[in-house]
Amino acid sequence: MRRLRGAPVQWACRLAVLAVALVMMTAGCAMANQQGVDQGDRPGQRFIVKFREGTSEGRDPAAVQPxxxxxxxxxxxxRGVRLQWLHRMGIGADVVRASAPVDPAAVDALLAQLSADPDVEYAELDGMMHIGPVPEPPAR
Known part of the structure; x- marks a missing residue:
């Protein structure tokens, strides 16, 4: 059996530091999982709108707000809820946010209204996508 070099106190300190680091890492992961990506936004509050290329809105983000x-x-x-332009994505779509959560019926109406605009390529809810449970492979 190999002998450990160094004083036993040094090894105890190293193990204690390692244990604390592991606990902090797992606690941080658990907290991040509970908090989500953006706590300020609820479902029905952020949208992605892509205007067609060649339109003034597609070229100039300042033209999107009107x-x-x-x-x-x-x-x-x-009337108290307004949409605010947040930023343009790398794919050319705009992320917008409602000033307050919008009820599901109004979300559907808003997306239909935006999609009916000939200058809009698509409009959809913004949200985090998660992979669902993977089915078990069939038994052989």
Missing amino acids: RLDAAMDAIAAD
Whole structure:
């Protein structure tokens, strides 16, 4: 059997530091899992809208806000809720956020209103995608 070099106190300190580091890593992972990606946004609060290439909205993000305001006005949703442009994604789509959570019926109406616009390629809810449970392979 090999002998460990160093004083037993040094080894005890090293093991204690390693144990603390492992506990902190697992606690951090658990907290991140509970908190989610963006706590401020709830389902029905963020949307992705892609305007067609060649449109003024597709070229200039500043032109997007008036179209968002018009879409909210057209569905006659709660006047207190406004859409705010957040940023343009690398694929050219815009991420927008409602000032408050929108009820499911208003979300459907808003997405239908945006999708009906000929300058809009697509409009969808923004959300974190998760892989579902993988089915067991068939037994042989």
